[in-house]
Amino acid sequence: MVWILKAVRQQLSNFKADFFKALAHPLRISILDALRLGELTVNEISQRFSIEPANASQQLAVLRNKGIVVTRKEGSNVYYSVSDSAIFKLLDAAREIFNNHLIGVRGMLEEIRLEQAQTPKRRGER
Template sequence: MAVALYQAKAEFFRMLGHPVRIRVLELLQAGPTPVRALLAELEVEPSSLSQQLAVLRRSGIVTATREGSTVVYALAGGDVADLLRAARRILTGLISEQHVLLAELRAAADQAPGAGREPG
């Protein structure tokens, strides 16, 4: 693979690297959504949402259409929803593994010599 392709992929994931942008994409999975509805759900300043929407729009991952005085955003394609579902599956697996590790650590601590004694 060419270095330019790796760079493009890195830029794509960097574009996704903001919690507000991820939440916007998740909300848009339900269908086209007016900006005012996004604002109500996200509880962020309008200027902050505007910045994040501009990043998503420039990347081509969302589209914006004007309906009268209302701007409505939508996912540009179904692949975005697939990507978000894949991310949820990966995170679920990672978090599950962490819970198993945490349980093992706690069990080992409980069995360690001196466990439960107050420091002297």
């Protein structure tokens, strides 16, 4: 009957992996950071990050399907908020790891430099 334990452990790993997969997207990370200050509607998020409302709704759906965010409907608006402050604890732990080891900072600066060199931004552009 040991195979049951193995199967459960494997399934647990699968679901932890799915959970991290939900976090493994730049836009979704940014959205969660924005939700630190409180709930936001799809429209507000789409405006804040200059993306299509459909795209915002899609990314929020990914977070919602994993239970990371919850919704509250008011009129025709849907307010999204983080379901559990432990989520922020997790994000803080991630930040601590970044601070400890400066993972990828050199590469990050390099990428910014390349990005600007490829598509030079004009003055006053947001």
